[in-house]
Amino acid sequence: EAQVTQNPRYLITVTGKKLTVTCSQNMNHEYMSWYRQDPGLGLRQIYYSMNVEVTDKGDVPEGYKVSRKEKRNFPLILESPSPNQTSLYFCASSLRAGGPNEQFFGPGTRLTVL
Protein backbone atom coordinates (compact mmCIF):
# COMPACT_ATOMS: atom_id res chain seq x y z
CA GLU A 1 0.00 0.00 0.00
CA ALA A 2 1.32 3.43 -0.97
CA GLN A 3 1.77 5.45 2.17
CA VAL A 4 3.69 7.89 4.30
CA THR A 5 4.51 6.63 7.78
CA GLN A 6 5.60 8.60 10.81
CA ASN A 7 6.96 7.46 14.16
CA PRO A 8 6.21 7.93 16.92
CA ARG A 9 2.55 8.93 16.66
CA TYR A 10 2.54 10.42 20.15
CA LEU A 11 5.47 11.73 22.17
CA ILE A 12 5.75 13.52 25.49
CA THR A 13 9.19 14.81 26.35
CA VAL A 14 10.94 17.42 28.44
CA THR A 15 12.66 20.64 27.48
CA GLY A 16 16.13 20.15 26.05
CA LYS A 17 15.99 16.41 25.42
CA LYS A 18 16.91 15.76 21.79
CA LEU A 19 14.39 13.84 19.76
CA THR A 20 13.86 12.59 16.23
CA VAL A 21 10.58 12.00 14.44
CA THR A 22 10.96 9.63 11.52
CA CYS A 23 9.16 9.84 8.20
CA SER A 24 9.23 7.28 5.43
CA GLN A 25 7.45 6.96 2.09
CA ASN A 26 7.28 3.96 -0.23
CA MET A 27 6.24 5.77 -3.43
CA ASN A 28 9.70 6.78 -4.70
CA HIS A 29 8.72 10.42 -4.32
CA GLU A 30 11.32 13.13 -4.80
CA TYR A 31 9.70 15.89 -2.75
CA MET A 32 9.21 15.56 1.01
CA SER A 33 8.34 18.09 3.65
CA TRP A 34 7.46 18.63 7.29
CA TYR A 35 4.59 20.74 8.60
CA ARG A 36 3.42 21.76 12.01
CA GLN A 37 -0.20 22.47 12.77
CA ASP A 38 -1.34 24.67 15.63
CA PRO A 39 -4.89 25.82 16.49
CA GLY A 40 -5.89 28.82 14.40
CA LEU A 41 -2.66 28.83 12.40
CA GLY A 42 -3.31 26.14 9.83
CA LEU A 43 -0.44 24.14 8.37
CA ARG A 44 2.97 25.73 8.28
CA GLN A 45 5.86 24.22 6.41
CA ILE A 46 9.02 23.68 8.46
CA TYR A 47 11.48 22.23 5.96
CA TYR A 48 11.27 20.61 2.58
CA SER A 49 13.50 18.47 0.41
CA MET A 50 13.46 18.30 -3.36
CA ASN A 51 15.65 15.21 -3.50
CA VAL A 52 18.43 13.34 -1.70
CA GLU A 53 20.84 15.74 -0.01
CA VAL A 54 18.75 18.77 -1.09
CA THR A 55 16.86 20.50 1.72
CA ASP A 56 15.58 24.02 2.27
CA LYS A 57 13.78 26.07 4.88
CA GLY A 58 10.04 26.55 4.93
CA ASP A 59 8.09 29.17 6.85
CA VAL A 60 9.06 28.12 10.39
CA PRO A 61 12.47 26.34 10.42
CA GLU A 62 13.82 27.73 13.72
CA GLY A 63 14.58 25.00 16.25
CA TYR A 64 14.41 22.15 13.73
CA LYS A 65 16.84 20.18 11.60
CA VAL A 66 16.27 17.70 8.80
CA SER A 67 18.33 15.37 6.70
CA ARG A 68 17.71 13.49 3.44
CA LYS A 69 20.31 10.78 3.08
CA GLU A 70 17.95 8.35 1.36
CA LYS A 71 15.07 9.08 -0.96
CA ARG A 72 12.48 7.34 1.19
CA ASN A 73 13.36 8.86 4.58
CA PHE A 74 13.14 12.42 5.87
CA PRO A 75 13.60 12.62 9.65
CA LEU A 76 12.79 15.73 11.67
CA ILE A 77 15.25 16.48 14.46
CA LEU A 78 14.66 18.71 17.47
CA GLU A 79 18.08 19.22 19.05
CA SER A 80 16.77 21.03 22.13
CA PRO A 81 12.97 20.98 22.23
CA SER A 82 11.11 23.79 23.93
CA PRO A 83 7.45 24.05 25.01
CA ASN A 84 6.60 26.27 22.02
CA GLN A 85 7.35 23.28 19.79
CA THR A 86 4.39 21.44 21.26
CA SER A 87 2.32 20.80 18.17
CA LEU A 88 0.89 18.31 15.70
CA TYR A 89 3.46 17.44 13.05
CA PHE A 90 2.82 16.07 9.58
CA CYS A 91 5.22 14.66 7.05
CA ALA A 92 4.23 14.73 3.38
CA SER A 93 5.62 13.60 0.07
CA SER A 94 4.90 14.15 -3.60
CA LEU A 95 6.24 12.79 -6.85
CA ARG A 96 8.14 15.98 -7.60
CA ALA A 97 8.35 19.62 -6.61
CA GLY A 98 5.98 21.93 -8.42
CA GLY A 99 3.67 21.44 -11.37
CA PRO A 100 0.52 19.30 -11.33
CA ASN A 101 1.08 17.33 -8.19
CA GLU A 102 -0.51 16.11 -4.98
CA GLN A 103 0.92 15.87 -1.50
CA PHE A 104 0.47 12.60 0.40
CA PHE A 105 0.39 13.15 4.13
CA GLY A 106 1.36 10.90 7.00
CA PRO A 107 -0.94 10.28 9.98
CA GLY A 108 0.69 12.92 12.17
CA THR A 109 2.82 13.00 15.31
CA ARG A 110 1.46 14.75 18.36
CA LEU A 111 4.39 16.16 20.34
CA THR A 112 4.18 17.62 23.82
CA VAL A 113 7.23 19.33 25.31
CA LEU A 114 7.01 19.91 29.06
Next chain:
Amino acid sequence: LAKTTQPISMDSYEGQEVNITCSHNNIATNDYITWYQQFPSQGPRFIIQGYKTKVTNEVASLFIPADRKSSTLSLPRVSLSDTAVYYCLGDSGAGSYQLTFGKGTKLSVIP
Protein backbone atom coordinates in the same frame (compact mmCIF):
# COMPACT_ATOMS: atom_id res chain seq x y z
CA LEU B 1 4.59 31.37 -4.45
CA ALA B 2 0.87 32.12 -4.16
CA LYS B 3 -0.39 33.34 -0.77
CA THR B 4 -4.00 32.34 -0.27
CA THR B 5 -6.97 33.81 1.62
CA GLN B 6 -10.11 31.86 2.49
CA PRO B 7 -13.12 32.36 4.78
CA ILE B 8 -12.42 31.02 8.24
CA SER B 9 -15.66 29.05 8.51
CA MET B 10 -18.88 28.15 6.70
CA ASP B 11 -22.07 26.34 7.68
CA SER B 12 -24.34 24.37 5.35
CA TYR B 13 -27.30 22.03 5.60
CA GLU B 14 -27.11 18.50 4.36
CA GLY B 15 -27.94 18.09 0.69
CA GLN B 16 -26.96 21.61 -0.31
CA GLU B 17 -24.21 22.62 -2.67
CA VAL B 18 -21.30 24.38 -0.97
CA ASN B 19 -18.93 26.80 -2.66
CA ILE B 20 -15.71 27.83 -0.94
CA THR B 21 -13.73 30.61 -2.57
CA CYS B 22 -10.02 31.20 -2.21
CA SER B 23 -8.21 34.32 -3.34
CA HIS B 24 -4.62 34.12 -4.56
CA ASN B 25 -3.91 37.56 -5.97
CA ASN B 26 -0.21 37.02 -6.63
CA ILE B 27 -0.43 33.63 -8.23
CA ALA B 28 2.45 32.93 -10.61
CA THR B 29 2.05 31.90 -14.22
CA ASN B 30 3.15 28.34 -13.52
CA ASP B 31 1.22 27.87 -10.28
CA TYR B 32 -1.43 25.17 -10.05
CA ILE B 33 -4.28 25.50 -7.56
CA THR B 34 -4.88 22.54 -5.30
CA TRP B 35 -7.49 21.87 -2.66
CA TYR B 36 -7.14 19.56 0.33
CA GLN B 37 -9.56 18.22 2.92
CA GLN B 38 -8.60 17.54 6.53
CA PHE B 39 -10.53 15.73 9.24
CA PRO B 40 -9.58 16.21 12.92
CA SER B 41 -6.29 14.55 13.88
CA GLN B 42 -5.68 13.29 10.34
CA GLY B 43 -3.36 14.47 7.61
CA PRO B 44 -4.83 16.53 4.76
CA ARG B 45 -6.08 14.63 1.75
CA PHE B 46 -5.97 15.80 -1.88
CA ILE B 47 -9.36 16.68 -3.37
CA ILE B 48 -8.83 18.41 -6.71
CA GLN B 49 -6.33 20.42 -8.70
CA GLY B 50 -6.53 22.74 -11.68
CA TYR B 51 -4.76 25.40 -13.68
CA LYS B 52 -7.60 27.26 -15.42
CA THR B 53 -11.33 27.07 -16.30
CA LYS B 54 -13.16 24.14 -14.74
CA VAL B 55 -12.08 20.76 -13.42
CA THR B 56 -14.46 18.11 -12.14
CA ASN B 57 -13.85 14.78 -10.47
CA GLU B 58 -15.99 12.32 -8.55
CA VAL B 59 -16.09 14.42 -5.36
CA ALA B 60 -15.84 18.10 -6.36
CA SER B 61 -15.55 20.75 -9.02
CA LEU B 62 -12.99 23.51 -9.21
CA PHE B 63 -13.72 26.78 -10.98
CA ILE B 64 -10.86 29.09 -11.91
CA PRO B 65 -11.64 32.39 -13.69
CA ALA B 66 -9.53 33.69 -16.55
CA ASP B 67 -7.43 36.00 -14.36
CA ARG B 68 -6.68 33.08 -11.97
CA LYS B 69 -6.69 35.39 -8.95
CA SER B 70 -9.27 33.24 -7.20
CA SER B 71 -10.70 29.77 -7.32
CA THR B 72 -13.91 28.18 -6.05
CA LEU B 73 -14.25 24.66 -4.72
CA SER B 74 -17.75 23.32 -5.23
CA LEU B 75 -19.03 20.37 -3.21
CA PRO B 76 -22.35 19.05 -4.52
CA ARG B 77 -25.00 17.85 -2.07
CA VAL B 78 -22.87 17.81 1.08
CA SER B 79 -23.39 15.26 3.82
CA LEU B 80 -22.38 15.21 7.48
CA SER B 81 -19.17 13.39 6.50
CA ASP B 82 -18.06 16.46 4.54
CA THR B 83 -17.58 18.37 7.80
CA ALA B 84 -13.86 19.16 7.68
CA VAL B 85 -11.31 21.89 7.09
CA TYR B 86 -10.63 22.72 3.44
CA TYR B 87 -7.35 24.27 2.31
CA CYS B 88 -6.47 25.83 -1.00
CA LEU B 89 -2.84 25.82 -1.97
CA GLY B 90 -1.04 27.56 -4.77
CA ASP B 91 1.73 25.26 -5.89
CA SER B 92 4.70 26.82 -7.56
CA GLY B 93 5.64 25.43 -10.96
CA ALA B 94 8.99 27.14 -10.96
CA GLY B 95 11.24 29.11 -8.66
CA SER B 96 10.41 28.55 -4.98
CA TYR B 97 9.26 25.07 -4.01
CA GLN B 98 8.08 26.14 -0.59
CA LEU B 99 4.40 25.43 0.03
CA THR B 100 2.12 27.65 2.11
CA PHE B 101 -1.24 26.19 3.09
CA GLY B 102 -2.82 29.04 5.00
CA LYS B 103 -5.47 28.66 7.68
CA GLY B 104 -8.19 26.84 5.78
CA THR B 105 -12.00 26.99 5.86
CA LYS B 106 -13.83 24.99 8.49
CA LEU B 107 -17.01 23.63 6.91
CA SER B 108 -19.73 22.47 9.27
CA VAL B 109 -22.59 20.47 7.74
CA ILE B 110 -25.79 20.62 9.74
CA PRO B 111 -28.43 17.84 9.64
